[in-house]
Amino acid sequence: MHLLIEIAGGVALLLWGVRMVRTGITRAFGSAIRRGIAAATRNRLTSFLTGFTVTGFLQSSTATALIVGSFGGRKMIAVPAGLAIMLGADVGSTVVVQVLAFDVSWISPLxxxxxxxAFLTSDDSRRRAMARVLIGLGLMLLAIKMVMLASVPLREGPTLSVLLAPMVDEPILAILLGAGLAWLAHSSLTVIVLVMTLVSLHVVEVQLAMALVLGANIGSSITPVAMNWRADPSARRIPVGNLMMRTAGxxxxxxxxxWIVPYLRDISDDPARLIANFHTGFNLAVALLFLPFVGLVAALVTRMLPDSPAAEDEKAPRHLEESALDSPGVALSSAARETLRIGDTVESMLERTMEVFKSGRSDLIKEIERDDDVVDVLHEAVKxxxxxxxxxxxxPQESRRVVEILTFNTNLEHIGDIIDKNLLELAAKKIKDGARFSDAGMTELQAMHGEVVANLKLALSVFMSGDALLARRLMEQKVHIRELEQKFAEAHYARMRDGTPESLGSSSLHLDVLRDLKRINSHITSVAYPILESTGQIAESRLIDA
Structure with missing residues (x-):
């Protein structure tokens, strides 16, 4: 039992080291990696080389598959190019296996x-990310040494041999075991390094180890398929195609x-090196076999996974990529784009609200209410x-941006609620009671409404650009709208004093609409506060000193 705990601890440490390397690379170079993948569509060879290079750094074909799959789902990359990238990624994931086949554990402490x-003495996010990579590499090498030391007694005892004996003559069973372990670990690298360690200690026979490696290659390609299972068919084609090619291989x-073992022994007699060479050779062979035929594989998976005939679900987020969460800069851009989409929906709601007051169309009320449901769902998804x-x-900068996006997203949701639960109820009441605004009153409402809509458009620009001059202009509009509401309210009271019939009959409606438009504008201008605070353009208090 103690032995198994030591091996499990070493494997867990190895998994954590692999994850630290991957997250460190994605945090340092995530945006550049995604741009490189998106641009690698000129031909199959450039796509293959891009996949090889990216995964050589990431050391995770799963991470590459998730990025490529998300691009495929948004039609940013063709399926044949995506499959060529994945063939390169599968070969690139073997690079670190070749390095670890050498005895480099001595460099772990360094x-x-x-x-x-570097991590503790630096505040720069990229330097800290690269320090994370070094820590991850150190932990990986330390973990391999731990597993090797813990596995030594297995060589002398019969327990593991008895457990693995049935698989020696049943390679399919060994392949299934390797696939299951790689799928559970979300990493073929961890399984292959463990197999290399066991085979170097002569705990596992070479042929059984090779079967386990084949299974690990399948298992690592199952993970992105499983993670994209509920995604759009276009996002699943590349991961499914990669799984098909590996399974066929x-x-x-x-x-x-x-028959392969003797040839590999001619290259190297070292068991760990033999397994590493087999892993690399297998992925190279699959790439050479399928690279000329990625078009046919793409046609097959497109036929298997045709575009959904159903209409696009407006409530489904379009920009919140799961694969981007390891790269904060990219994830923040995704959240900002989804928030901008919410802003566009709220803007459309606000523009049509005045049309309801003018035309009295009750069907338009239902349309705007449905849009508010979309805003509520997307607000929750972004949050x-x-x-x-x-x-x-x-x-600190990323943390501030998280707060900015959350705050603006919440304010947009509040605007949607004001439109849905206040303005539309007022419009419905106007229609039901047959009330009318005076010509002058309607002109004033339209003028204030137009100003508020223009401010919302400006706020969306401020949100994306962070421009301090635009933020100041938006903040000045808060004072302007407050003065406008007061001016139009006084004009309305004047018409009531003059006995204007429409003003007398719609007084509460008119004043409530003015008030709600001012409330909406207050939520709109909130996006300017953090920008102006950071540049020292906001006073701490509006109170006059005693």
Whole structure:
């Protein structure tokens, strides 16, 4: 039992080290990686080389598959190009396996010392991310040494041999075991390094180890398929195509394992190196076999997963990518784009609200109410997405942006509620009672409404640009709208004193609409506060000193 706990602890540490390397690279170079993948569509060879390079750094074909799948879902990359990238990614994921086949555990303390020192002494987010990579590499090497030391007694005892004996003659069972372990760990690298360790200690036979490696290659391609299972068919095609190519490669190779072993021994007699060479050779062979035929594979998966004939769900988020959560800069951009979409929906609601007061169309009320339901769902989705992002370690600037997006997102949702629960109820009451605004009163309401709509458009620009001059202009509009409401209210009271019939009959409606438009404008201008505070353009208090 103690032995199993030590091995499990080493494997867990190895998993954590792999994750730290991946998250460190994505935080430091996430945006550049995504731009590189998006641009790598000129031909199959450039796509293959891009996948190889990106995954050589990330050391996770799963992470690459999730990024490429999200691009495929948004039609930013063609399926054949995406499949070529994945073939390169599968080969790129073997780079670190080749490095770890050497005995480099001696460098682990150096990586850990340099990484921890750099992490604790730097405030720069990119330097801290690279320090994270060094710490991850140090932990990986330390974990391998732990597993090797813990596994030594297994070589002398019969327990593991008895457990693995049935798989020696049943390679399919070994492949299924390797696939299951890689799927559970979300990492083929961890499983393959563990297999290399066990085979180097002669705990596992070479042929059984090769079957486990084949299974791990399948398991790592199952993970992105499972994670995209509920996504749009276009987002699933590339991961499914990659799984098909790897499974076909395993089906072609597994029965040839006994004939492959002698050739691999001619290259190196070291068992760990033999397994590393087999892993690399397998992925190279799959790439050479399928790279000329990615168009055919793309046609097959497109036929298997046709575009959904159903209309697009307006309530479904379009920009909140799960694969971007490891890269805070990209995730914040995704959340901002979704918030901008909410803003566009609220703007459309606000513009049509005045049309309801003018025309009395009750069907338009139903349309605007449905749009408010969309705003509520998207507001919740953005909030949960940013909550998940904020659980990670963010630098001060990223943390501020999270708060800015959450605040503006909440204010947009409040505007939608004011439109739905206040303005539309007032419009419905006007229609029901047959009330009319005076010509002058209607002109005033339209003028104030137009100003508020213009301010919302300006607020969306301020939100995306962070421009201090635009923010100041928007803040000045808050005072202007307050003065406008007071001016129009006084004009309305004057018409009542003059005995204007329409003003007398619609007084409460008219004043409530003015008040709600002012409330909406207050929520709109809130986006300017953090920008003006950061530049020292906001006074702490409006109170005059005693």
């Amino acid at each position: 990586f850990l010392f340099v990484g921890v020192t 395993v089906a072609l190779v597994f029965w040839m394992v006994p 949960l997405y940013l909550t998940r992002l904020s659980r990670q370690e963010l630098d």
